[in-house]
Amino acid sequence: DAGVIQSPRHEVTEMGQEVTLRCKPISGHDYLFWYRQTMMRGLELLIYFNNNVPIDDSGMPEDRFSAKMPNASFSTLKIQPSEPRDSAVYFCASSLGAHSPLHFGNGTRLTVT
Amino acid sequence: GENVEQHPSTLSVQEGDSAVIKCTYSDSASNYFPWYKQELGKRPQLIIDIRSNVGEKKDQRIAVTLNKTAKHFSLHITETQPEDSAVYFCAAPTGFQKLVFGTGTRLLVSP
Numbered sequence: 714d715a716g717v718i719q720s721p722r723h724e725v726t727e728m729g730q731e732v733t734l735r736c737k738p739i740s741g742h743d744y745l746f747w748y749r750q751t752m753m754r755g756l757e758l759l760i761y762f763n764n765n766v767p768i769d770d771s772g773m774p775e776d777r778f779s780a781k782m783p784n785a786s787f788s789t790l791k792i793q794p795s796e797p798r799d800s801a802v803y804f805c806a807s808s809l810g811a812h813s814p815l816h817f818g819n820g821t822r823l824t825v826t
Numbered sequence: 827g828e829n830v831e832q833h834p835s836t837l838s839v840q841e842g843d844s845a846v847i848k849c850t851y852s853d854s855a856s857n858y859f860p861w862y863k864q865e866l867g868k869r870p871q872l873i874i875d876i877r878s879n880v881g882e883k884k885d886q887r888i889a890v891t892l893n894k895t896a897k898h899f900s901l902h903i904t905e906t907q908p909e910d911s912a913v914y915f916c917a918a919p920t921g922f923q924k925l926v927f928g929t930g931t932r933l934l935v936s937p
Contacts, residue, residue, distance in 0.1 A: 744923060756870070756915065756927040769924055804869060811923045812858035812877075817869040 717818035719805050725824045731793040734821045736805030737786055746815065747780055747790050748804040756804075762788065795825045828853040828920030832928030839906050840936055847931045849916035850898040856918045859892060859899045860925070864913045873914075874901070906935045 718737040726732055738745045746761040760770040765782045773780070777796070782788040792799055802822050806815040829852040839845050851859075860875035876883045876890045876899065883890050887906075892899040903910055916928040 746925075755929045758924060758926070761924065763923070769921070808923075812919060814860060814872040814875060815862075815870075815925065817871070819869050 717805055717807050717816050719803075719818035719821050721821060722819060723822045723824075725826065726795055727826055728796055729794045730825075731791065732795045732799075732823060732825075734790040734803050734805075734823070736788045736790070736818060738788070738805070738807030739809075739816055740786065742807035742809050742816070743785075744808045744810070744813075745782060745788050746806045746808075747788070748806065748817075750802045750804060750820070751800075759790070792823075795823075797825045799823060800825050828856060828918050828924075828926040830916060830918050830926050830928045832916050832931060834931060835929065836932045836934070838934045838936065841906060841908060843906055843935075845903045845906055845910070845933055845935075847901045847914055847916070847933075848898060849900070849918070849928050850896075851918040852897065853918065853920050854894075854897065856920070858919050859890070860917050861888075861890060861901050862915045862917065862927075864915065864930075866912075870915060903933075906933075908935050908937055911935045 720735045743764050747759040749757045759772045760780045762782045780790045802820045804817050804820045806817045808815050832849045857878035862870040863873045864870040874890050876892050887904050889902045913930045913932050915930050917925045
């Protein structure tokens with residue numbers, strides 16, 4: 714299995730632009746998570762899905778952030794409009810069942826100037 | 827919700843020494859405690875996990891101990907090697923599947 718696949722690996726954009734991050738979970742995994750990692754705040758859970766349904770989005774910082782999972786093999790995290798404080802590494806992870814190991818993608822390093 | 831505290835934030839040891847990282851959690855219902863290793867510029871990867879029906883689990887040079895009464899769990903690395911240098915994160919669940927991560931411990935193993 715190729716593991717969790719994220720794209721792009723790096724994204725540099727200007728403040729105010731829309732950013733879309735993409736994730737393909739491991740086939741058969743029914744949980745998908747979006748995490749954000751910064752030096753100041755560590756690894757923060759933004760939102761997670763179970764069987765394509767958003768379960769908990771309490772970590773989404775603002776209405777500028779939205780996430781979708783239209784099918785079992787694809788999810789997006791969108792930031793519109795982006796701001797410099799959104800600069801971080803965004804990880805997608807998937808797992809097979811509850812209380813199972815998380816498998817992380819390689820992350821997307823977002824820089825908003 | 828769950829609150830996970832991790833100590834120390836940095837740990838420097840000589841090659842061959844042991845390293846211990848400790849975490850405390852607040853949600854007494856938590857029953858799954860994983861540890862992740864993150865090398866510089868890489869993704870976090872699971873190295874060991876423990877469930878609340880056991881007090882200790884070992885895998886070669888790494889072990890995890892759990893004290894549910896005190897609500898803390900620890901990672902033990904023996905015979906450390908330079909390739910063990912990384913950031914280590916503990917985590918505990920809140921609710922059904924929401925994992926909350928500790929703030930991380932930067933381990934440096936000097937040859």
